[in-house]
Amino acid sequence: MFNIFHKMPKRYFHTLDDFRNNLHKYDASLIDYNGNPIPCVQIESRRYDEIIRKVAGKKLAVDVLLDLFHDSRHVFVDVLMTYLDYGFDENYLFYANKMPEFFEALANTGLIAITPSDSQSVSQGNMLVIQLPRTDSAQSAYNQIMQVVNKTKS
Numbered sequence: 043m044f045n046i047f048h049k050m051p052k053r054y055f056h057t058l059d060d061f062r063n064n065l066h067k068y069d070a071s072l073i074d075y076n077g078n079p080i081p082c083v084q085i086e087s088r089r090y091d092e093i094i095r096k097v098a099g100k101k102l103a104v105d106v107l108l109d110l111f112h113d114s115r116h117v118f119v120d121v122l123m124t125y126l127d128y129g130f131d132e133n134y135l136f137y138a139n140k141m142p143e144f145f146e147a148l149a150n151t152g153l154i155a156i157t158p159s160d161s162q163s164v165s166q167g168n169m170l171v172i173q174l175p176r177t178d179s180a181q182s183a184y185n186q187i188m189q190v191v192n193k194t195k196s
Contacts, residue, residue, distance in 0.1 A: 090158035149184040152177040
């Protein structure tokens with residue numbers, strides 16, 4: 043039913059309900075970062091604190107992979123962030139039909155921010171900003187998302 047463009051470790055979905063049941067539970071939005079809109083993923087505050095404690099003051103390298111799933115109508119993107127040299131990764135599944143601007147900003151800036159879910163307002167002091175090593179995969183993902191989204195509008 044769903045086409046997989048890039049097979050990532052860990053996550054497999056078989057039905058539309060599997061996708062819906064695994065959607066990211068917190069907010070994902072665009073924030074202003076030095077005058078540019080960048081995608082921001084809110085995560086559970088305790089988990090955010092754990093990540094910050096592990097990486098604070100150290101060299102940080104994060105591999106970000108985008109796994110697209112679609113059935114010519116619905117597009118889901120599983121974002122896998124592997125924190126290299128730290129031995130952990132994070133997955134965030136999004137329904138891309140409702141948030142193409144999020145992926146457009148990712149493609150344009152090559153940046154993605156992580157913030158704690160209990161933040162009243164996002165400030166640069168309580169956000170982890172990660173730069174993608176290359177933006178071509180984000181641009182390709184955005185183009186594929188828009189192909190499906192534009193088909194459903196016509």
